[in-house]
Amino acid sequence: MIRRSARTTLVAAACSAVLATGLAACGTVQQLSAADKVSTAFDKLGRGKSLSAKVSFDATAEQIEAFGAAAGEKIDKESATALAAVSLSVALSADKPLKDVQPSKGAADGEAPKPDASLSSSFALTGKDGASLVELRQVGERAFARADLAAFGSLFGEDPAELDAFTKDLPAALQGALKGKWVGFDTEDLKETGGPAGTGPSAVPTLAPGVEDGLVTSLKDILTHDLSFEDKGKQDGKERITVTAPARKVADDLLKAFEPLTKDIPNLGKLPKTAPSGVPDRNLALDVFLDGGALSAMTFDLAQLDAKAGTATPLPLRITFAKDAPAVQAPADAATISAEELGSAFGEFAAGFTQGLMGAGAEGSDGSDGSDGSDGSDGPGGAGAPLTDAQVKELTAGGALNEEQVRLYNKLGMSYQDIKDLAAMGS
Structure with missing residues (x-):
């Protein structure tokens, strides 16, 4: 940070140089001052024990549609309305300045570091009116989730009755979670059951000195x-x-x-x-x-x-x-759910919802009814069917997903085609 007296001296010297040489040296001093302000502002974020950020389009649905038309990529009215109506909020809090939050070293050499136990986080997709659509929190080793599926689906013109069909066979706690009630689960349990047998977290790469x-x-x-x-x-x-x-x-x-x-x-x-x-x-x-x-x-x-x-x-x-936003706290009324129930339900729901959005299992674009197994229900790599090594190799070839992720998604109920579509979006 330049002291005020030193800054005054620099400005005077620069202006003298302008008069002498005709160069806009004052512009250089102004640029350094602006850069210093931005640097200091970001530094202040880390000094606090909490912060929040909200991301949204500062545009109306009509403006979003107009942008799509100008860019040559049509954005339908429902999607434009949804994009204009939602915000993504992220909140972090700890018992010390955020700049001092550091992951702890793994217990064994090469083991993945664990997050700082003092750090709590929240991710929420909300309407512009502040109503929560989807929300995730983590406090210590407990994670919490809830969603308003009907409100979320309505943004895209989905029929609430059809959305209910995806959830009617889920455990009562999960049905409540999709209607805005909190569920909580232990993140360590999820790690133990979430990965394929015989695999653990990837070893942390060691960088060469310097x-x-x-x-x-x-x-x-x-x-x-x-x-x-x-x-x-x-x-x-x-x-x-x-x-x-x-x-x-x-x-x-x-x-x-x-x-x-x-x-x-x-x-x-x-x-x-x-x-x-x-x-x-x-x-x-x-x-x-x-x-x-x-x-x-x-x-x-x-x-x-x-x-x-x-x-x-x-x-x-x-x-x-x-x-200095409010600290992220655990919901007081969260129903407990096991990692097994959560993983199984997530797989069934994700596969069904993905197929519903993509038209899988419904009448195909060529007029077929999908009875050849292309709906993923009984074909190779269908929902719930274990992937072959060749399919895993193909799904990881592009680099968007690694083997551990692919096998996890498959274990959670996603089909070969579901994972392929997911990899395509991330590539």
């Missing part, structure tokens, strides 16, 4: 040389600073920064050497809003990523922040 420090240095260089900061003054009572970055150069530099890690972390070995063609070769801008020096919000116009959309059809994504 690699981690090199990564930190590279990231600092990217922040220093690739990003520019401009103070835009006040907007709605908040300080507005625009952060601009050349998208393709930042992507290339990030890939170079992570390249030394690929020798020690197998999954990173599949990273491209240069930015994919989809990364635009132009500057992208992010607006950061500060309130009393603290991070208040960030907005990013997704239209910048699509050359067809242009500035006439903006689609701003907004993230609002609140430090």
Whole structure:
């Protein structure tokens, strides 16, 4: 942080240089000041014992539809209405400053580290009115979940009666959980029953000496040389600073920064050497809003990523922040459910709901009735049918999923086709 007297001296010297040489040196001082404000604002988030963030589209359903039309990807009215109506909220809290939260080392050499026991978290999908649609919490070794399936389905025009058909055979506690009541379960029990027999958590990769420090240095260089900061003054009572970055150069530099890690972390070995063609070769801008020096919000116009959309059809994504938010607490009225019940029910529900959304098991697009087993009920790799080694190899070939994940999803009731569709979305 530059002291006020030193900053005044720098400004005076810079302005003198402007008069002498005609160069806009004052702009450089302004940029450093804006960058310092942003850095300090993010640092303040970690000093608190709790924080929350909410992500949502700062746009109406009509604006979202217009963006889709301009980008050449039609967004139907139901989907646009749903996207405009929901927010994703994340909350974290601990008994110490969040910057001091650290995972504990595994009991054995190479064992995966355990999360800091003091950290509690909450993830909630809510309507813009604040009503909870889906919510997950973890406090210590207990996890809690609830959902309002009828309200969630109505966003997409789903018939509540059809959604009830997916849940009618579930245990009473789970039926309640899908109607907004809390259920709780032990996360250690879920770990013990969730993975395939004979497998455990993957060993933590060991980085070569100096690699981690090199990564930190590279990231600092990217922040220093690739990003520019401009103070835009006040907007709605908040300080507005625009952060601009050349998208393709930042992507290339990030890939170079992570390249030394690929020798020690197998999954990173599949990273491209240069930015994919989809990364635009132009500057992208992010607006950061500060309130009393603290991070208040960030907005990013997704239209910048699509050359067809242009500035006439903006689609701003907004993230609002609140430090010193209420601590995440365990619900007092949660019904207990076993990991076995949860895993089994999740598999049945996920497979059924996925098939319902994708039309699996219903009349096919070619007019067939799916009686050849293509609905996944009795064909190879159908819902509940164990996958063959060849199918597992195919599902993991793209790198979106690993073998442990594939076998877990299959054990939870997802079919070969369900997992293939899931892998395609993540690739």
